[in-house]
Amino acid sequence: MASKRKKVMAKGLSFLEGPGVYILYRDDEPYYIGRATKLRSRLWSHAIQAEGRYFHFWNFFSAFAVPNRKHRDELEGVLIAAMPTANSANPRVQREQMPREVRDLLRNMSLYRTR
Numbered sequence: 356m357a358s359k360r361k362k363v364m365a366k367g368l369s370f371l372e373g374p375g376v377y378i379l380y381r382d383d384e385p386y387y388i389g390r391a392t393k394l395r396s397r398l399w400s401h402a403i404q405a406e407g408r409y410f411h412f413w414n415f416f417s418a419f420a421v422p423n424r425k426h427r428d429e430l431e432g433v434l435i436a437a438m439p440t441a442n443s444a445n446p447r448v449q450r451e452q453m454p455r456e457v458r459d460l461l462r463n464m465s466l467y468r469t470r
Contacts, residue, residue, distance in 0.1 A: 368418075371418060373420055374394065374424070375427065377390070377391065377418040378418075378438075379416050380413055380417070381412055381414060385434075385439070386412050387413065387440055388434045388438065388440055390421075390428065390430075394420075401413070
């Protein structure tokens with residue numbers, strides 16, 4: 356008779372019990388970026404739900420422990436904006452205009468390089 360022991364994903368990584376941000380990869384390419392209040396549970400659901408949207412499209416992950424919800428939202432947004440992924444989500448990072456002095460400095464730097 357088969358044992359009914361529960362398998363634990365990445366059992367040596369205790370930080371996965373808490374909240375954070377994760378990246379699902381397909382080989383070397385980031386495929387999906389998400390956040391979770393319990394990383395292990397969320398990753399496990401991606402791994403076992405055959406009908407899930409991302410089930411067949413990833414083969415390893417990275418995870419970052421981020422206890423603060425606001426920081427989780429910001430990190431997820433930065434990663435989504437920085438990496439080409441299959442995410443249909445938009446980054447949750449508020450855009451801010453660059454200060455005029457910085458814009459002028461960058462413009463002058465680019466003009467200097469083209470001469």
